[in-house]
Amino acid sequence: MNGGQDLGGTDGHGPVQPEPNEPVFHAEWEKRAFAITLAMGMPGGWNIDMSRFARENRPPGEYLAMSYYQIWFAALEHMTKERGLVADDEIAAGRSLRPPKPVKRVLSPADVAETLHRGGPTERETNTKAIFKPGDAVRAKNINPPTHTRLPRYVRGRIGTIERVIGCHVFPDSNAQGAGENPQWLYTVRFDSRELWGDDGDPSVAVSIDAWEPYLVPA
């Protein structure tokens, strides 16, 4: 979606302000929000792409005015409610008002290290062949889906060069909608800055993105 999250090349946000000696978390609730989000992946049954969409899918003004963990937390509330795991009245009461729905598994303290170590690899076996090879000129398609995509607006319609064939990976555009993993070849594509930003672009700058095959056409 062309939402508040698609920030590449937008103006007016001011300078980057690194914080000296920044702590990992800025408040107790941030720790909880972070950990609950990770822990709920297992019983919640959603995938990373669904989580990303739940975060970005809100009015842009709201997105931009929220802090990072507020966005995470809002998505967590949304997904737990959407799946009927908790209800508004329970959140308002601050306690459980009805019995839980059965879930596959709950993350135990002993499982944490192993689960984190395993991570969530997205590479998949395939019988298909990659259409593009390094050095090929490609154009990023001009697509504007209202659903989740990982093709940022600033590269759409622009021409780049295949730099690396990464492998065949879960396709987020379909996985985010619960329409299956639908794995697709993934490439690193390099764009010249002037191609992206016009004649005023800095000629010494190039930008690479990772793009799934359905995002690309030969140029």
Next chain:
Amino acid sequence: MAHDHDHHHDHDHGSELSEMQLRTRALETILLEKGYIDPAAIDVLIETYEKKIGPRNGAQVVAKAWVDPIFRKWLFEDGTAAIATLDFGGRSGNHLVALENTPSVHNMVVCTLCSCYPWAVLGLPPLWYKSAPYRSRTVADPRSVLRDFGLELPKDTEIRVWDSTAELRYMVVPMRPPGTDGWSKEKLAELVTRDSMIGTGLAKQPRDLK
């Protein structure tokens, strides 16, 4: 959609109100004290746009175009000059272009970059015209915006969106409803809604008049 979350649509100005009241009052006072403004000028302005100029002007243009084929032709050839004969004139009406709705083409007007609007014929724009939902979606998915207004057009109607990115101002001339033969200009003007001149609505039907 995350519609269960708090939204900040443009029309929730309740929370800002007291603060904004103070801020505008401070500015007005400073400008008065420095002699940049005359309080009477402020009153004239507010009076003009709150009471005098509004969609009724545009409705007269449309009604005249419905009954007077020569005026109609002129209106589409040179909207600014044709409308000037009705003596509205005025700000944001210097370059007016009239757009003709037909059974095959439906026109819609938006300003994605700010809020450009033909003040001279329609007055000041409504909140929704200036809102993010309208400004973002009209150029990309005008049919869904029309649905927000309860309007469903035939699938094969061509939709022409006019994004007022410069100083041209657009007004839509809606189609004249059937069953209005022989009506006076004044009566016809009552059928012409503001939304029908922006393109988010159609003219009223005779039965809609009480």
Next chain:
Amino acid sequence: MSGHDHDHHHHGHDHSELTETELRVRALETVLTEKGYVVPAALDVLIETYEKKVGPRNGARVVAKAWVDSTYRARLLKDATPAIGEIGYAGRQGEHIVALENTPKRHNMVVCTLCSCYPWPVLGLPPVWYKSAPYRSRAVADPRGVLADFGVRLPKDTDIRVWDSTAEIRYLVIPMRPAGTDGWSEEKLADLVTRDSMIGTGLAKRPEDLK
């Protein structure tokens, strides 16, 4: 630019927000715990892991090893995920890592314009600025301007390569080894490797920067 004297929400940890969000988080945690979906001790392990154990020190060890061991460096640049796994770092948000080598001619910088993708196993959780709108919007369009925000000024003819982590690849920048460090141990070299130098918004420290 203007408007900077107005209220910003850069860091988002304004105190006014705290109480309301804090209450909501606590309510949700209680409900989920009571229903048995989450185990509080598991939450503590997660927090402990990312607050105390996993951090840029991991990445610094990878970089230091690459500086002293040319065969390791070659393995790292060829396929970073197993090379980093050799040192014992792997897992969530680091399933597919690519190492990017900075050279006098080329400077690499990593951003995620769409969200906040970041190589957790080697760098820990990202800092607030990495997730902020200013960084995400400007890094792809004006990386030199962003570097200036960090006080870094590169020669005009240095090529800047920005990597927008739009998919599941996570990038780790290998900064250039500073001069005057011949014969240093990996441990001591790792002290020179800052987090920002592994994102590309900084350079490695010089020996004189160590107190």
Next chain:
Amino acid sequence: MNGAADMGGMHGFGPVVPEQNEPVFHADWEKSAFALNMVTGVARLWNLDAFRFKRECIPPAQYLNLSYYGLWTVALEQMMLEYGIATPEELAAGHAIAPVKKAARMVTAADMTTMVRCGSPYNRPAPAPARFKVGDQVRAKNMHPKTHTRLPRYARGHTGNIVRVVGCHVFPDSNASNAGENPHWLYTVRFDGRELWGADSDPTVRVCIEAWEPYLEPL
């Protein structure tokens, strides 16, 4: 600039919500905010393009959460400070403290009546013949100035047809930066919806924009 004002094609703002029997103004302060902006414009304290640019420069998170007249007021305060009309102390006090810097030109009620009648035309004598004619195919340049422009992002890089030669008009890109009126030919350019939004979009949609000659290149 690619600021929050450039909303065309963004997602996530929700439905359009028309208000029944909407009043012209929703509060008394809105009337003042409106009139103050008109008056300062007529007093020629600054030009309209510079004022538009000031509104767009409001950081997106703030821009998207302000009401319409709220934006006007914030921008007006900024302009007063920048052009030396008022000081921060005066804005805080709500009274004039320092003496007037510039010779004040009092705007009277009669001025306002004239302005309401005559407007402020933006067309200018043409310095050169128009480069394009009706029917010509043109491409909107892919440009990303940090300053004011009236070429929306969604049109950049796309191909359309000239449907009208409007005339020669003040060029806002330079006028907004107080770099002179620098008049250029202005055209209405029509784009096919699929050209702007991709092959999946509604084939019955066409979008017209006004584009100054420097925004366009021949095909």
